[in-house]
Amino acid sequence: MKDFDLESKVKALRVPEREEDYWQTFPDRVMKELRRAPERPARRVFMPGLMWCARLALACAMLGFCLWQSRMPATLSHALRKDEQELRQSVERIHDNLGRLMQDEHGLDKLVEDQP
Amino acid sequence: MCDPDEALVLQSQSGDPAAFAELIQKHQRMIHSLTYRMTGSLADAEDLAQETFINAYRQLGSYRGAAKFSTWLYRIAINACLTWRRRETLRRQMAAKWAETNHPPQAAGGSQESSHGWSERMQEALLKLPAKQRAAVMLTLYDGLNHAEAAEVLSCSETTISWRVFAARRKLKRWLTAGGERE
Numbered sequence: 001m002k003d004f005d006l007e008s009k010v011k012a013l014r015v016p017e018r019e020e021d022y023w024q025t026f027p028d029r030v031m032k033e034l035r036r037a038p039e040r041p042a043r044r045v046f047m048p049g050l051m052w053c054a055r056l057a058l059a060c061a062m063l064g065f066c067l068w069q070s071r072m073p074a075t076l077s078h079a080l081r082k083d084e085q086e087l088r089q090s091v092e093r094i095h096d097n098l099g100r101l102m103q104d105e106h107g108l109d110k111l112v113e114d115q116p
Numbered sequence: 117m118c119d120p121d122e123a124l125v126l127q128s129q130s131g132d133p134a135a136f137a138e139l140i141q142k143h144q145r146m147i148h149s150l151t152y153r154m155t156g157s158l159a160d161a162e163d164l165a166q167e168t169f170i171n172a173y174r175q176l177g178s179y180r181g182a183a184k185f186s187t188w189l190y191r192i193a194i195n196a197c198l199t200w201r202r203r204e205t206l207r208r209q210m211a212a213k214w215a216e217t218n219h220p221p222q223a224a225g226g227s228q229e230s231s232h233g234w235s236e237r238m239q240e241a242l243l244k245l246p247a248k249q250r251a252a253v254m255l256t257l258y259d260g261l262n263h264a265e266a267a268e269v270l271s272c273s274e275t276t277i278s279w280r281v282f283a284a285r286r287k288l289k290r291w292l293t294a295g296g297e298r299e
Contacts, residue, residue: 001293003285006285027137028137029166030137
């Protein structure tokens with residue numbers, strides 16, 4: 001079957017005819033339906049200004065979130081650095097105390113004395 | 117672009133029901149043809165045509181004349197038909213499932229295929245097409261819209277329209293040829 005044959009067959013397909021009365025009354029039926037559920041033609045309630053404000057607020061919120069996220073690791077690493085420093089100091093203190101313990105013949109007493 | 121409906125649209129937008137009734141009078145046949153070709157049923161076509169005009173009236177405030185009023189109306193009608201099609205497919209699936217559960221199929225008692233003429237076969241073949249392909253065929257072959265206009269109505273690219281028309285033609289040829297051989 002050629003394209004032309006197909007097209008002519010498709011075009012020859014008729015829509016069933018309706019009574020002239022149907023066409024005369026159809027607009028009235030639609031208008032009656034519209035009156036039954038009245039909803040005026042939508043006036044331009046859409047406000048582009050409001051949309052822009054909403055978009056700006058969203059952008060600000062996202063920016064704030066990103067900043068907060070980027071600050072999180074810094075806060076964490078600061079806390080970790082502090083812990084690490086304290087740990088180092090403790091280890092150093094133990095090391096000093098051990099040194100003293102080894103030099104002191106009454107080391108155990110000394111160690112006990114050193115306890116806060 | 118000069119739209120012959122511009123004055124009536126403006127009057128309708130400012131709340132004149134008579135102007136809108138005139139617009140309906142002017143476009144009702146075109147919309148009925150489209151909805152009938154999309155559904156294959158006079159009753160559904162009438163419901164969808166009515167739904168189209170009601171939706172158009174309610175959305176009239178958002179119409180800014182970027183496209184011709186008839187094109188805009190076409191778009192509303194096509195969307196109504198596509199939504200109807202989805203609802204209908206779902207309804208048929210549910211009915212088939214229900215029938216399968218409650219009345220198991222019996223042995224086929226003779227073929228339902230009657231000696232349909234080509235017109236019925238063509239209508240059946242058109243209804244078998246996927247809704248979007250059918251819409252593309254309706255707009256380009258029946259209503260004589262070019263691919264750019266059809267693309268505007270269906271909110272897709274011209275290439276998509278060309279592809280849908282091509283695919284629809286191929287399927288229609290296959291089905292009609294196969295049907296012809298059977299008879």
